[in-house]
Amino acid sequence: MQKSFDNVKLHSISKEAQTKMQDKLDNLSKPIKGLGQLEYLADKLAGIEGTTDLKIAKRTCLVYVADHGIVTEAVSATSEPISNVLSENVAEGHACVNALAMRNNCDVKVIDVGLAGDYKTTKMANEKIQRGTKNMLTSDAMTREDAVKSIQIGYDTAKQAIADGNEMLLLGEVGLGNTSASSAIVATMLSLTVDEVVDKGSDISVKQFEHKKQVIKDILAARKPDQSDALGVLSKVGGFEIGATIGTMIAGAETGVPVVMDGFISDAAAVLAKAIYPEIADHLIASHLSGEKGAQRVLDYLGLKPLLQLGMAVGEGSGAVVALALIDDIQSVLVNMNTLQDLNFEYEN
Numbered sequence: 491m492q493k494s495f496d497n498v499k500l501h502s503i504s505k506e507a508q509t510k511m512q513d514k515l516d517n518l519s520k521p522i523k524g525l526g527q528l529e530y531l532a533d534k535l536a537g538i539e540g541t542t543d544l545k546i547a548k549r550t551c552l553v554y555v556a557d558h559g560i561v562t563e564a565v566s567a568t569s570e571p572i573s574n575v576l577s578e579n580v581a582e583g584h585a586c587v588n589a590l591a592m593r594n595n596c597d598v599k600v601i602d603v604g605l606a607g608d609y610k611t612t613k614m615a616n617e618k619i620q621r622g623t624k625n626m627l628t629s630d631a632m633t634r635e636d637a638v639k640s641i642q643i644g645y646d647t648a649k650q651a652i653a654d655g656n657e658m659l660l661l662g663e664v665g666l667g668n669t670s671a672s673s674a675i676v677a678t679m680l681s682l683t684v685d686e687v688v689d690k691g692s693d694i695s696v697k698q699f700e701h702k703k704q705v706i707k708d709i710l711a712a713r714k715p716d717q718s719d720a721l722g723v724l725s726k727v728g729g730f731e732i733g734a735t736i737g738t739m740i741a742g743a744e745t746g747v748p749v750v751m752d753g754f755i756s757d758a759a760a761v762l763a764k765a766i767y768p769e770i771a772d773h774l775i776a777s778h779l780s781g782e783k784g785a786q787r788v789l790d791y792l793g794l795k796p797l798l799q800l801g802m803a804v805g806e807g808s809g810a811v812v813a814l815a816l817i818d819d820i821q822s823v824l825v826n827m828n829t830l831q832d833l834n835f836e837y838e839n
């Protein structure tokens with residue numbers, strides 16, 4: 491049954507578990523707060539999961555893939571909607587995210603929510619809504635109905651992954667042109683200028699970059715997305731994989747399962763999700779600061795601290811998977827370290 495997505499009850503963050511986690515960390519044989527941001531991470535996970543015994547062993551990166559009609563305006567690495575080629579590579583296990591997931595004990599699941607082209611692999615879930623969005627310079631990217639459908643798919647996919655035993659979900663995507671859509675969303679929702687948010691995406695020439703900025707300005711002038719209508723923004727200048735990402739964030743937040751964001755496309759989805767659920771960022775972990783210019787503004791707006799700053803701009807969930815190493819590190823600390831009491835050590839003040 492289709493949801494309206496404005497009436498899901500979010501799981502409450504446990505302040506009690508957060509306090510217990512900080513006490514636990516303060517009792518370990520290390521300087522107080524010595525693990526810095528890893529302690530912020532542990533507190534955050536404890537609050538989301540409602541326990542100091544973190545559950546993070548089974549995790550899956552959900553990679554939503556779709557095409558964008560805007561690529562025909564020469565804003566991306568190619569002017570053809572051929573995300574199918576890149577997505578098939580992820581589904582077959584040979585992309586960047588797969589190489590990283592192997593080392594970080596993470597499953598990868600690819601979900602087609604709107605690829606334009608065909609593919610041979612049988613390892614991709616087919617939830618195709620349309621064959622790509624429309625060119626948002628000349629018409630809305632998608633209908634409102636399809637925008638809701640995209641959120642629903644991300645919600646249902648996450649709920650199934652959680653029912654299958656996943657204790658943590660990671661976000662990933664492939665979608666040529668989606669840094670243009672994400673920039674349009676972020677500029678609209680945060681009242682920023684295009685120049686403040688747009689970057690080179692999948693790496694384009696300086697000349698093409700100037701053109702990309704102008705195209706996004708023209709899109710905003712033509713579509714006039716209204717920041718008080720998040721679903722309208724998603725349908726006018728969004729993408730199917732961005733909608734699915736929003737749905738997964740909502741499902742995780744409803745269930746008390748942490749959702750690890752990836753890069754700028756996750757950022758844009760989170761901004762829209764926050765418009766529907768102001769508290770959603772409490773349930774999200776910002777894995778890294780994307781190399782895209784607008785990323786810092788978004789994380790500030792969401793009140794999130796990125797675990798890593800590596801200048802990554804791959805997408806696919808690659809940054810989220812890299813951050814799993816840190817999540818596993820803090821878990822190892824919690825499970826394997828001696829306490830101050832074990833050493834009969836006491837702080838004097």
Ligand SMILES: O=C(O)c1ccc[n+]([C@@H]2O[C@H](COP(=O)([O-])O)[C@@H](O)[C@H]2O)c1
Nearest residue numbers: 566665667669691692753754780803805
């Ligand atoms: O995650 C990011 O921050 C990120 C930054 C730049 C590019 N990407 C990836 O590159 C594609 C979008 O770039 P573009 O230039 O086609 O808009 C898309 O498939 C994303 O997964 C991703």
Ligand SMILES: Cc1cc2nc[nH]c2cc1C
Nearest residue numbers: 567576664692804805806
């Ligand atoms: C090669 C390539 C790989 C990607 N993976 C995700 N987005 C991508 C965009 C490009 C261009």
